[in-house]
Amino acid sequence: MSSIPEYMTKKHRECDEFFSEAEAAVADKDWSLALAKWQLFASELTEHLAQEEETLFPQFEQATGMTSGPTQVMRMEHQQMRALVQSLDNALAAKDKDEYLGLSETLMVMMQQHNMKEEMMLYPMMAQHLTDGEQLIEGFKANEAV
Amino acid sequence: MNMSGLSFNALPPIDLPFRFFLSAPLFIIVCALLVLFSGEILWFSRWQPNMLALMHGFTLGFLTMVMMGALLQLLPVIGGIGIGKPRFIATTSHALYSAGVITLMLSFVLANNWLTLTALVLLSLGLGIYLGAIIWVLIKKMSQGDSINCFRLAIASLTILLLLGILLLANKVGVTVPFILYDKHLTDIHALMGLVGWAGILIIAVSFQVLPMFHVAPNMPKYIRQYLGVCTFTLLIAYIFYTELALGLLFISQGGFALTLLYVINQRKRKVPDTSIKYWKLSAATLLLLNLLYFLPDSFYSSTHSPLFMALPDKTMLLTAIFIYFYLLSVIQGMLLKILPFLSYTHLQQRCLVDFSAMQFIPHMHEFLNKKHGIVLFYMHIMSGLSLLAVIIMPSLYFIFALFLLLEFVWLFVLMMKCMALYFSVNKKINLSNTA
Ligand SMILES: [Fe+2]
Numbered sequence: 001m002s003s004i005p006e007y008m009t010k011k012h013r014e015c016d017e018f019f020s021e022a023e024a025a026v027a028d029k030d031w032s033l034a035l036a037k038w039q040l041f042a043s044e045l046t047e048h049l050a051q052e053e054e055t056l057f058p059q060f061e062q063a064t065g066m067t068s069g070p071t072q073v074m075r076m077e078h079q080q081m082r083a084l085v086q087s088l089d090n091a092l093a094a095k096d097k098d099e100y101l102g103l104s105e106t107l108m109v110m111m112q113q114h115n116m117k118e119e120m121m122l123y124p125m126m127a128q129h130l131t132d133g134e135q136l137i138e139g140f141k142a143n144e145a146v
Numbered sequence: 147m148n149m150s151g152l153s154f155n156a157l158p159p160i161d162l163p164f165r166f167f168l169s170a171p172l173f174i175i176v177c178a179l180l181v182l183f184s185g186e187i188l189w190f191s192r193w194q195p196n197m198l199a200l201m202h203g204f205t206l207g208f209l210t211m212v213m214m215g216a217l218l219q220l221l222p223v224i225g226g227i228g229i230g231k232p233r234f235i236a237t238t239s240h241a242l243y244s245a246g247v248i249t250l251m252l253s254f255v256l257a258n259n260w261l262t263l264t265a266l267v268l269l270s271l272g273l274g275i276y277l278g279a280i281i282w283v284l285i286k287k288m289s290q291g292d293s294i295n296c297f298r299l300a301i302a303s304l305t306i307l308l309l310l311g312i313l314l315l316a317n318k319v320g321v322t323v324p325f326i327l328y329d330k331h332l333t334d335i336h337a338l339m340g341l342v343g344w345a346g347i348l349i350i351a352v353s354f355q356v357l358p359m360f361h362v363a364p365n366m367p368k369y370i371r372q373y374l375g376v377c378t379f380t381l382l383i384a385y386i387f388y389t390e391l392a393l394g395l396l397f398i399s400q401g402g403f404a405l406t407l408l409y410v411i412n413q414r415k416r417k418v419p420d421t422s423i424k425y426w427k428l429s430a431a432t433l434l435l436l437n438l439l440y441f442l443p444d445s446f447y448s449s450t451h452s453p454l455f456m457a458l459p460d461k462t463m464l465l466t467a468i469f470i471y472f473y474l475l476s477v478i479q480g481m482l483l484k485i486l487p488f489l490s491y492t493h494l495q496q497r498c499l500v501d502f503s504a505m506q507f508i509p510h511m512h513e514f515l516n517k518k519h520g521i522v523l524f525y526m527h528i529m530s531g532l533s534l535l536a537v538i539i540m541p542s543l544y545f546i547f548a549l550f551l552l553l554e555f556v557w558l559f560v561l562m563m564k565c566m567a568l569y570f571s572v573n574k575k576i577n578l579s580n581t582a
């Protein structure tokens with residue numbers, strides 16, 4: 001059994017890993033490797049954001065009654081991250097190295113800041129307020145195995 | 147649980163840190179002119195009045211100026227809370243401090259007591275206001291954490307350095323405090339507190355944060371994060387009583403930091419070519435070289451029987467110059483290359499949280515600071531650094547150093563202006579789209 005902070009933080013690191021590999025491949029102009037790694041990253045990120053938006057955030061909002069607080073800011077940042085992911089998709093399709101690297105630096109910094117807020121504040125608060133946190137994570141893991 | 151810690155938009159307005167950043171290169175441009183007009187004599191001793199002016203131009207005018215601006219921004223990002231009344235504090239402290247540094251430099255060059263007195267008042271007020279605001283946050287509101295603890299030690303060093311500076315200046319205009327020995331040792335403590343305490347510990351604290359954040363590097367080992375800052379600060383205090391021993395240990399601990407830096411950088415996941423990484427590596431290599439130079443037997447320095455093909459110049463001057471130019475300035479420039487686009491982007495991005503459609507106007511980070519322009523800065527820095535070493539060995543080469551210095555920092559100033567200009571033009575577009 002793993003806690004919310006433990007599991008979700010681990011997922012952030014996995015995303016970073018795929019992301020960095022894709023970026024390094026683009027810097028080397030190895031476009032097929034870049035695409036493979038990028039897709040791994042994109043699907044990991046999509047799943048992670050969905051776990052937050054569809055399960056963890058609503059549960060947290062219900063448990064604390066805070067619907068317009070931190071989770072709302074996190075949702076808006078997800079929206080911005082998705083927009084950058086879209087632009088990166090386009091840059092990759094166009095094999096535009098400079099554009100990709102400029103965008104990837106941007107997304108990386110935005111993601112790191114976002115993750116830091118979640119890891120330092122939001123996840124610990126969730127662990128405190130959600131009594132069934134570990135079950136929720138088991139649910140995520142079961143979904144992943146399918 | 148303290149919910150106010152979750153205020154995600156505690157960032158002070160961007161023009162506040164930027165005014166510190168933009169003024170910094172201007173001080174080095176003044177330094178370059180000082181080098182040009184002082185001639186060879188400047189390099190004969192570290193006690194030359196113009197050399198003191200030059201030192202303070204670099205350390206106060208550039209390094210401290212940038213660090214003051216960066217700290218305004220870092221406290222909210224890392225600690226979740228910024229200083230109170232940021233506009234008032236930043237504006238007044240920046241104005242008083244800038245005027246203070248210029249007056250101080252002039253007071254050294256012109257050896258005028260009234261200027262010294264004015265500098266003393268301006269600097270104590272400017273730094274005092276700034277320190278007061280920061281200390282209030284660090285004591286009352288800030289959470290715990292290794293970086294935050296190092297910030298506290300860096301700020302403590304800055305306070306000590308300021309107090310010693312005030313004592314030294316007061317002594318120059320004839321006010322002496324009993325029981326204090328005004329000798330070179332006091333000046334050395336003052337200098338070391340600034341270079342290794344204030345600048346050095348702050349860099350250590352910042353490295354804990356920025357290497358994982360910008361380069362997806364692993365965290366520094368726990369014992370380094372917990373003890374390096376405290377250990378450095380303790381050694382600085384020990385230096386007052388056990389000069390030689392403490393200084394040696396300070397060099398070794400900085401060397402340990404360098405090895406850790408190289409290890410962490412090597413383990414980073416983001417391997418994409420990056421100028422800031424080049425700056426970090428240069429900085430770490432510099433610390434290791436300094437260890438070598440420090441522990442080299444004295445016979446290598448200014449002796450007629452040097453084992454090298456020539457005797458090394460004055461040891462203190464050489465080591466101080468290398469530490470400031472190749473270590474401190476390198477780290478700060480590497481940071482600026484990250485911070486300038488990062489701040490510009492983050493501020494604009496925060497505005498688009500409410501108006502998502504305006505996201506389309508925000509350029510990506512490399513547009514704020516072109517990567518190629520950053521690499522040019524790096525090589526210019528190496529060139530002017532090498533010319534500094536040359537001038538220490540052969541003072542008649544001073545004009546080459548002045549020229550390279552001028553070029554490098556005009557270039558840095560141009561990069562900053564470009565970044566700011568783009569920020570304001572995008573900001574305007576977002577304003578228009580909001581009103582539309
Ligand atoms: Fe998230």
Ligand SMILES: [Fe+2]
Binds near residue numbers: 008012048052115118
């Ligand atoms: Fe997350």
